[in-house]
Amino acid sequence: YLEAKEAAQHIGFPLVIRPSFTMGGYGGGFVHKKEEFDEAVKRGLEASPTHEVLVEQAVIGWKEYELELLRDANNNIAVICTIENFDPMGIHTGESITVAPAMTLSDTCFQEMRDIAFDMMRNLGTFAGGCNVQFSVNPENENIIAIEINPRVSRSSALASKATGYPIANIAAKLALGYYLDELKNPVTKTTSAFFEPSIDYTIVKIPRWDFKKFKGADTTLGLQMKSVGEVMSIGRSFQEALQKACQSLEINRLGLGSDGYELKNLEQIIHSLENPSWDRVFHIRDAMALGVPITSIQKITKIDRWFLEQIYELVKMDKEIKKFTIDNIDPVILRLAKEKGFADAQIAHLLGGGVTDMDVYDKRTSLGIHRVYKMVDTCSAEFTSPTNYFYSTFDGENESQPSDKKKVIVIGSGPNRIGQGIEFDYSCVHGIKAAQELGYEAIMINCNPETVSTDFNTADKLYFEPVFWEHLWDIIQLEKPEGVIVQLGGQTALKLSERMRDHGIKIIGTSFENMDLAEDRGSFSTLLKELGIPYPKFGVAENAYEAIEVAHKVGYPVLVRPSYVLGGQGMKIVINDEDLQKAVIDLLGDLPGNKVLIDHFLDRAEETESDSICDGEDVLIVGMMEHIEPAGIHSGDSSAVLPPFSLSENVINKMEEYTKKIARAMDVRGLLNIQFAVKEEEVYVIEANPRASRTVPFICKAHKVPYVNIATKVMLGDMKLKD
Template structure:
């Protein structure tokens, strides 16, 4: 079955293909296919109305059947915010129900909620209401956004960060509220946070919870790229982002602005350009020179990244990217062939910076950091290079006004350290470094974000004898048709940690010998 199977089935129903025929092909039970058909029939009905004429009962039915405001807006030809305002005016609001963790054997007390839409109930006095199980306390609250489903580029590492962030918020006296929708995580255990909303990490759901709970702010740094993408909406709606501001987060993602920041601080970076069309990309290639690293903005796990070596490859890849991700700004960087890659993670409070770890990748530059083996501490970087990494990390963290965690990736060529990118958030290497050094870095960083502590308040005491090696875990045996060649697009599905006493260990020799085996551009 392909990933888009459900959409293809929906399209088939729209085309009028009989359910019996779809059942014959897919072997999906007719009961489920009829649910698809019900959704399609409701969509057809909604399409006949405009925003001003849509009946309340139809809007309520659409919400009860799972249609998002964005989908309804698309059907009505209006803005998502207008559908939301209509819902508010009609008093069609999400209510939260307690998940019965006791299977009705006795009354459940666990603060574990899911949302739904219910019809109003009339009281004897004539007033109407909708029952809501989630009672709001008068305590100071902090919302932590999770990373949603595990997938390539965003796995259990961010669950680790969210759990430690929630616990740190509780230690600071806040009521901790976790929003996530992955049952295979510790962050969605009912006893991790003071309150758990088992909801999609999706704007409509997040905003409704925030309006219901009225927290002092939201932590987006710990949930990976999924949570980070919501920062713009949070900022737009005046919701406080705890830690690094949206302006700084956006600055780090905007290659043009970020490069200006690097230039102002005399920090080297590969030549780059930004293109929005294939023609612009081809024009840029004339002065950037091949090979080029092409990547879209705001993507997860290096999605869509590729190293191209001529104009034909560049044109084909850019056209393909713009077809898959319309209106995206494409970043073109001159690829430093033969460079060494390294990365640093740090905690910053806006005044002081503490580098929690520097890791050197065993594979050449160009392999996604999630797919590379990496050593902590570095195994082959000299004092000059290490000092440049430390200096650049501190300068960038302070220039971005980072409050919390930051990850910076470097390319090293001819003893010069170039900046590849900076991410002012928890990276997938933070849990690795925390476990290797036996230090609760996410706990410290969260307390810095909340303003409860400064970097200088912590007594850092990393403990590691020898080296810790981050080893990616691949699932190629489960996906035999997947290309096993590694490049800038991430393919690993997890990672493990290997401790060695010295670089003479056979395990290190083996990894180093195989470092170019699966390299691909």
């Protein structure tokens, strides 16, 4: 502690305290004044496993960059990717919007940074493999400070690999084994050497995904410690296009960067958001500009480079330009420019007003010859021929994605990781792709998550790194003309798009939309259970607080309140009186307008169990039955589960089997089905059924060493029955 105090006196405030040997900024923080110092040092020392902290000058507001490099045992080094942080120093890189290649870096500064990185790596002894170096640059005079070096692959390595198409971890592993860079081939082009620095003719933007809604009362301010739970990456011809596509990828009900009716209009709130960065600051920068706040003022508050702010301002100007027209008289030049800047058809429809829909805009632009084209990600800006099948969309130039005449199937990915929908669904998507390939289909993947195996360029036969967003999906389907689309592997993300697909005549592979919707629609599902003679907790559906109280009196407290059509228990509450119920319903309908609220009688102190099964329309195979250790009331994704069950009676297990088979056949399930039960006094109640891949499927596959997702996909495609 005394050493820290000495360092602080010498450096002066503001300071940064960084504990040694921690990840994600854990235990670190800023110290702006003397009074905060003791507490920050104490926290840092406790967080560090070696009881050691760094006390550093805080370069708040400087620009932040990182280099992803590879080094071999011969001291050859290659810079694979230069990444620039949109947010200045003071926000952890994992929390920052990042852009590649660097946009505001002068060549002299880049060369100096590169030399420093090479020196740092060569002075770390002999190591071979991946390396990540982070720098801070003073925007006034381009002075460079090295922040840290990680002689390993880092969080950014996956992003850099997907951004450039260069498989960093693959090559790093070979370098660690003793190969030299100049001996290895570039796995993408398959002809050129791996000892080269990728050049890219597009822009990528990464935006982290947060889930603060799940943590009421959490501090949502971004700083030195990571709070995000996932991320999305988008690729465009310009920063503006990539930024809008990234906003569409986040799945937070935004159609892009604004222009969608969710803008903030309260100047006081906007300024507060600019001063205290949180997950939505980038949207509020745009909102501030729309209200007339000058770029200089925004730059002064946020310390974000002016170039980025000017790019966002151009989107605001385009927004105002589109509003001058109607769908009938819109200038084709303006429409094309809007599409090049990443505006979604739905955003343009919103701006044109007058009840125009996104499909009206789609029809208008296609009639004017404004079509989306697909470009290849090949590590070398098309300098060498490359057989890669990794594409992104834009509105510039020729189309490089040539559809084959094979029978094809599209698998929709699960988008960004978040609480309730994580990597489990990516596991299912990857196994689904493999199964389709085994049956001779060309398997096409659509996803926007750089952290996943499904977005590796060699997983699917064709990868479209695009937002899982209706417009992008529709354009790919128009181009590829697949046999159908698999939606039951990608969690709620893919399911939410299935209704529109059905309405547009796209074949949904496996369980039909009507039957999937039956499971989501509580009323119809309970009617089905009643017909089948299967017990379920008493329930009711309400559209306002008054109806909710009526239902609660009918079913009896305690009640479970939840919205329909959500995953991961979002918005669920257990309430025991009218007052709490009223508040819960008003909150829910405020967050999800137009949604129905389900009110179930909560089976207090019941045990929770679940079954996963595969059905081919006739036969049902139960792949796993699990018993939860925690009682009902703790979300199944947060509960410890045991496979096979350890204390259920034979009677209960038989009932679970019987109900699973009855429901699977009655719903005409083709593929996977997960059912959750509550068991109380030997009575088995069905809580819910989900005809899709569940969170527990990977767990059962690993436990039983059987690729059930592969089997389920073959059943969905209709090429095989369970007995085959």
